[in-house]
Amino acid sequence: MAVSLEEGFSDATELQAIDNALQRSRLRTGFKYSGTLYLILVLLVLWQIIGSFLDPIYISKPTIVANNLWNMLFGKTQIWHDIAVSAFEMYIGLAIALVIGSVFGLAIGRSRIIRGITAPYVVFLNATPLVITLPLLAIWLGVDEKARIVFIVLLATWPILLNVAAGCRNVSGRFTELGHSAGLSRTDLIRKIISPGVLPYFLTGARISAGLVVIGMVVSEMEVSLVGLGYLLASYASGFQTSKLLAVFVISTVFGLINVGLLSLATRTWAPWAVLERKER
Amino acid sequence: MTLNDDQCLLEVRGVSKAFSDRRHNRKVVLDNVSLKVQQGEFVSILGKSGCGKTTLLRIIDSLIEWDEGEVLLENQLVGKAQRQRMAFVFQDSNLLPWRSVKENVELNLESMKELSSQERSDRAIEALRLVGLEDAADHAPYQLSGGMQQRVGVARALARQPAVFLMDEPFGHLDNFTRERLQQEIGALIERLHATVVFVTHDIDEAILLSDKIILMESDPGRVSKVFNVDLPRPRWRYNVRAHPEAMRLREEIVTDLHLKIADWVQPEEAMLNGSES
Numbered sequence: 031m032a033v034s035l036e037e038g039f040s041d042a043t044e045l046q047a048i049d050n051a052l053q054r055s056r057l058r059t060g061f062k063y064s065g066t067l068y069l070i071l072v073l074l075v076l077w078q079i080i081g082s083f084l085d086p087i088y089i090s091k092p093t094i095v096a097n098n099l100w101n102m103l104f105g106k107t108q109i110w111h112d113i114a115v116s117a118f119e120m121y122i123g124l125a126i127a128l129v130i131g132s133v134f135g136l137a138i139g140r141s142r143i144i145r146g147i148t149a150p151y152v153v154f155l156n157a158t159p160l161v162i163t164l165p166l167l168a169i170w171l172g173v174d175e176k177a178r179i180v181f182i183v184l185l186a187t188w189p190i191l192l193n194v195a196a197g198c199r200n201v202s203g204r205f206t207e208l209g210h211s212a213g214l215s216r217t218d219l220i221r222k223i224i225s226p227g228v229l230p231y232f233l234t235g236a237r238i239s240a241g242l243v244v245i246g247m248v249v250s251e252m253e254v255s256l257v258g259l260g261y262l263l264a265s266y267a268s269g270f271q272t273s274k275l276l277a278v279f280v281i282s283t284v285f286g287l288i289n290v291g292l293l294s295l296a297t298r299t300w301a302p303w304a305v306l307e308r309k310e311r
Numbered sequence: 312m313t314l315n316d317d318q319c320l321l322e323v324r325g326v327s328k329a330f331s332d333r334r335h336n337r338k339v340v341l342d343n344v345s346l347k348v349q350q351g352e353f354v355s356i357l358g359k360s361g362c363g364k365t366t367l368l369r370i371i372d373s374l375i376e377w378d379e380g381e382v383l384l385e386n387q388l389v390g391k392a393q394r395q396r397m398a399f400v401f402q403d404s405n406l407l408p409w410r411s412v413k414e415n416v417e418l419n420l421e422s423m424k425e426l427s428s429q430e431r432s433d434r435a436i437e438a439l440r441l442v443g444l445e446d447a448a449d450h451a452p453y454q455l456s457g458g459m460q461q462r463v464g465v466a467r468a469l470a471r472q473p474a475v476f477l478m479d480e481p482f483g484h485l486d487n488f489t490r491e492r493l494q495q496e497i498g499a500l501i502e503r504l505h506a507t508v509v510f511v512t513h514d515i516d517e518a519i520l521l522s523d524k525i526i527l528m529e530s531d532p533g534r535v536s537k538v539f540n541v542d543l544p545r546p547r548w549r550y551n552v553r554a555h556p557e558a559m560r561l562r563e564e565i566v567t568d569l570h571l572k573i574a575d576w577v578q579p580e581e582a583m584l585n586g587s588e589s
Contacts, residue, residue: 045447048454205407207374211399213391213422222421226409303408303451 090273098277109262113281116251116259119175120243120285123182127239130183131190132232138191139198139228156188161249168254177254182246189242190235197231198224230304233297240289248282259285319386320507321348321475326370326380328363339532340366343380346526346535348475348509353501355510355518355525357565363533364511365402368477371509372399384474395423398468400478404460406452413439413448416467423471438470439463441500458489465497476501476508482517494520495549502545515565519543520552525561527568537568 074092081091102109138145138152164181171177201224209219251260259282266275298305328341340363348354356364370377373394384393398419406415416435420426426434439445442462444455452460461481468476481497482490498521501508512518518525522541529536543557552558 044456044459045450048450048456204403205405207369207399208401208405208407208418210374211372212419213395214418215422218421222418223407226407229409301409303453306451306453 087270087272090276094273095276095280098273099280102274102277102281109259109278112258112262115175115257116247116282117285119178119182119250119258120247120289123179123246124186124236124239124243124289126179126183127186127190127243128236131187131235131239132194134187135191135194135232135235136198136228139195140202145195152192156192160184164250164253173254173256178247178250178258181250182243185246186239186242189238190232193231193235193238194228197228200231201227226301230297230301233293233301233304237290237293237297240293241286244282244286244289247285319347320350320352320384321371321509322346322383322386323367323371324381324383326367326377326382328366328370328375328377341370341377342532342534344528344533344535345380346538348507351505351507353506353508353510353521353523355512355522356528357512357515357518357525358528358533359513359530359569362528362530364513364528365479367528367533368399368479368509368511372397372477374399395471396474398471398473398476400464400468400476400481402480402483404452404457404464406460406463408452411449411451412444412455412463415452415463416470419467419471434470434472435466438466441469441504442466442497456489457485458493461485461493462497465500474507476506476510478508478510480512481510483512491549499546515562516553518565519558519561520547520549525565527565539565 077089078092081089086094101107134148138148160181163184164177167177167180171180205223205227206219209223214222247258248260248263251258252264255261259278262278263275263282266272266278323344323346326341326344327339329337329339331337344363344367346354346356356367358364366375369375371382371389373382373389382389384396387393389397406412407418410418413432413435416438417431420431420434423431436445436448439448442465444459444462444466447455447459447463452463455463461484464481468478482493485493494517501521508521510518510521519541525539525541526535527537527539528534539561541558541561543552543555
């Protein structure tokens, strides 16, 4: 009555069921996105209808906003220079934040001593509304892109730093013993376990920061700039030019969507397990 | 005890370990623990949570440092070469989510520079075949059920072809049905391979079902309190083991021993009541 191993370990049906479930969950995602799209259309129509009854100074109308947008991009009042300035600040800022955030995040995640020393400052700075640094930066660095880039870096570094540090601790805690038990060398441990393990945390932080740089760009340009999307927003707002304001708002939003979308794509390409693991559980 | 040193595969001699907490209070986790494991023997280390049994297993694999005593594999102090002859099975399957099932198994072979990548792959597939998961080789870990993941964890250890398996409550996190099934399946596999195993558990029935020898530990500080030999016929089968008179006697003995230790920290009044009863 001893159980035969072949019989005891057969899981063909279980594996098949898992594959089928995966297939189904992929189908469901497709449907979800089309629902989002319909909702946007409904909202635009509603906006158009309500906007027709009000002074355009309040919420304008999608058609007028679209017209302004067309003029800004391809018509008489092109604002490509402002877009370029804003994009430059944003992406330089993001790039610097990625480097600083990763380096300090890794240091804080790996070393208990560094963590102990810096923990209060990290909590303090992360809790501070960083907008208050903006006037100071303008005084120190002048009203130009240097101050704005530094501000964007200040804003965007934290999510990356905190995520990388948390990921580093988490991965070390979960897998360091496994690595030691497998006899991996120190370099192999970092190359084969820590780096790939931290990658999804890094990408999560980067995704949050990619949204924050848009905010950083707009806020800093509203305060310390005579150029860029934020400056345009401020000047249209003070002139009650709501349609133009909303057109610039759309451009800024598109930047945010592109940034976050690209990083979601990067996560799915470079760290698919992090996305799928969450979905399956 | 008449143990011949030449037969002894793994030996722990007088190992002690103390942790100090934040206030620099020293807590002795292991106090002068010694044990011997013979070739082909299945030894369980049984004890309550916090008795240092997992710490002991980690010390055997040199995963943590200890204060006194020594660990010997085949009469040699454990170093790099000896560690390569041991394989650890973790309580959580601990699979790397970015690697496929097969790549996870291969991880345990990557420090063995003498193996070619083809040999590594062959060994991984062979190990997966032993646990019945060769079809899942290219799946991602998260696609597998908890029981299957734990079997991949066992396969990862098998691939090393180690002299000793060190298993830290490998079925502890599984649901009851899966646990019983894996106890049977992995038990049968170990029996067939004549593998040497040091198995940490807090489950008395599991220890009796699988072991040749049970080392009972007491806590605060962790010490070996008693060693039981399990003289039950093999192959063992959960339901005939449970009803076997020898198994019942052994279980009774272990439970009594554990309860005696509990009486040590029962309030004095209650202890007296118990005393007057007997």
